Amino acid sequence: SQTIHQWPATLVQPVGSPLSLECTVEGTSNPNLYWYRQAAGRGLQLLFYSVGIGQISSEVPQNLSASRPQDRQFILSSKKLLLSDSGFYLCAWTQGAETQYFGPGTRLTVL
């Protein structure tokens, strides 16, 4: 069966510091991968998606970037965090099917 992992689970970072969040999927190959951000009362906002290694599409301009160095690894990064980057970050995957499956999430607080 397929499993999706995210780490860290929680993170507290000062403004201006770098960020790296990691997502990995097990039990499948060549998945489509997605990064979402969830802010209080605002639902889920799609940040990036990837259909293959090195292929990244950005949905909204922002202070964040994404990379996919391996087939089942998706990384969300920032060089300098802003207060507005605080939120709950969710990784999801699909493989040909229509359903997105989500990881456990990372709670990021920028102070």
Next chain:
Amino acid sequence: AQSVTQLGSHVSVSEGALVLLRCNYSSSVPPYLFWYVQYPNQGLQLLLKYTSAATLVKGINGFEAEFKKSETSFHLTKPSAHMSDAAEYFCAVSDGPYGGYQKVTFGIGTKLQVIP
């Protein structure tokens, strides 16, 4: 363009009462529709999905939803609420996978409170 409207950001029901969470969608093509549940500080878990098969869809934990094309609705119901149903529920719509990418639009969520 696709969109989702969830009516009521907060819903309260008594334990044992009917749960009804409303969702209306817009889509230019026959949609795929989903309901997800999220418990505090956890990821989203799929409750059920509609993909153009039976219009009444049964999911996990006793939930079901009915696709009504004429009303562009996909409301979520459960006959008898349980305390463990307290969570946030998200309705989502997708036009389906195309070009290897699936764009899903989520509603803003409905927080369900179950009163003992």
